Amino acid sequence: MIEIGAGLALDDREIAESFIRASGPGGQNVNKVASAVQLRFDAAHSPSLPEAVRQRLLRLAGSRLTQNGVLVITAQRYRSQERNRQDARDRLATLIRRALEPPRPRRATVPTAAARERRLAAKAHRSEVKQRRGPVPERN
Numbered sequence: 001m002i003e004i005g006a007g008l009a010l011d012d013r014e015i016a017e018s019f020i021r022a023s024g025p026g027g028q029n030v031n032k033v034a035s036a037v038q039l040r041f042d043a044a045h046s047p048s049l050p051e052a053v054r055q056r057l058l059r060l061a062g063s064r065l066t067q068n069g070v071l072v073i074t075a076q077r078y079r080s081q082e083r084n085r086q087d088a089r090d091r092l093a094t095l096i097r098r099a100l101e102p103p104r105p106r107r108a109t110v111p112t113a114a115a116r117e118r119r120l121a122a123k124a125h126r127s128e129v130k131q132r133r134g135p136v137p138e139r140n
Contacts, residue, residue, distance in 0.1 A: 002092070002093055004096050005100065006100055008049075008053075008096070009048070010041075010092075011048065014041060015039060015040070015041050017038070017039050017088070018037075018040075019035070019036065019038075020034055020036045020038055021034050022076035033081070035079060035080060036074060036076035036081075036084055037081065037084040037087075038072060038073070039073045039074075039075070039088040040072055041070065041071045041073075042069065042070050043065070043069055043070070043071045044058065044070070052102070053096070053100055054099075056099040057071070057095065060098055060099055071095075073091050075088035
């Protein structure tokens with residue numbers, strides 16, 4: 001059971017972990033021991049997540065999400081399998097905690113008069129710079 005917070009917890013049966021060989025430091029062990037962890041969580045069909053949280057999680061997951069809605073987290077930061085396993089679970093919990101927070105509503109703003117004036121002045125200046133490019137008129 002992974003405790004997420006706000007009365008939300010994930011059952012261990014919803015998470016699939018597979019162990020793969022890690023790249024990077026590890027000495028001779030790196031070629032022999034599968035210390036990296038690949039955690040898979042079916043975010044699109046999880047019964048533990050409320051619908052609003054699920055939608056935000058799918059948006060936050062980005063490239064870690066497969067076409068079937070499975071969230072894949074690969075952890076290979078540490079040399080030990082157990083630490084990588086805990087790291088992957090912590091990263092999943094952090095991602096879900098971020099999805100728990102509803103986004104702040106956007107407030108429409110209006111540019112100030114001074115900002116509009118600066119923008120128009122910059123456009124006029126740029127226009128003048130471009131006007132001065134081109135052929136130079138001949139003098140007699």
